[in-house]
Amino acid sequence: MADTTVSKVSDTPRTSVGRDGVLNVAARLFREQGYGAVSLRKIAEAAGIKASSIYYHFGSKDEIVAAVLDAGIEAVHESMRQAIAVLPTDTGAEAALRAAIGAHLRALLEVSDYSSANVRIFGQVPQSVRDANLPTRRAYEAEWDALLSRLQKNGALQRDVDIRRLRLMLIGALNATLEWFDPDRGSAEALSRTYADVFLNGILER
Template identity: 65%
Template sequence: MSVVKKSAEKVEVGREGILNAAASLFRQHGYGGVSLRAIAQAAGIKAGSIYYHFPSKDAIITEILDAGIVKVHEEARACVEALPAGAPAEAFLRAALRGHLRALLEHGDYTSANVRIFGQVPAAVRDANLSIRRDYEKYLDDLLSNLQADGAIRADVNISRFRLLLIGALNATLEWFDPSRGGVEALADDYADTFLNGILTQTGANK
């Protein structure tokens, strides 16, 4: 995807090159820590040229924040929908978790920019991203509620609170995940084991 200059240094140009460069810089330095000059330099153009593609810095970050959520939502949904008919209940959680983690870590600059600076952007930018966020949260809540209605998840589990715990734990992997030391799929399985069964050796009678 996107243009690649021969083989120099994969300097991408145009709209997508700007977005990729910006996402990486926002992730590293935060919203206020990145100048249009820096984005332009990373994209291989001059600062003034950015305004041909985007009307403002806020427009760039808005697009990046949205993309971060959309990619994760789409991949989680795709993984769930790819399940064979009659898959066991816990497979639904495993699939959603795997999709979330895969998209999260494969589009790390966009998703990390979202996780890190959502709370730091101007209110107008944050509001624009909120409905997209809510859509994904509702998707997960519905999925988990169905599993609970089926009896797979304990009745005393607060679904939206567990969803917050889950997303928090998954998103935090962005801060330390290193693809050269074990793949995403293994990580997803490992995390799913913990969420589903806990860490205790014996789980006879809970309090």
């Protein structure tokens, strides 16, 4: 995990902030302000270094953006992978899906500036940067597809459910919480339970 401590440093090219420190600052700024509003100079100022020092680690703003996007997906992916891996082999479909949903939301809302930044700026970055991020994104989508397909094969999901569309709907709804979730009015854990209830049980009385 990247060191989240960013300190004031001298103006020498080899700064104590380091590559991870630059990325930590950039992820926070991208999460808060979006892609277009964040420049290399703004990242450097927030990190307490000169803009020229950033070029020791990165050749351009888009190199930083690409690294932030990859790290954001990887943070959510690892959170979900670990949540599923610790479940007993006989865990039912509902518990498995609740664990996956909870892991995604925790990584998105509580754990990592990188995961939040990824969701916020992915649609704003140049196409070349998005294309470079696709392998990492596809790997996470495949994790969900594998889980949902396994549950469908075991008879827990309806046979006529389209796995890809279900995954798109589920992840899209979870990611959208960044636009309105207020941690002062409830926890990510409580939100996770609400989302899982709706997805698994529906909203209409039977």
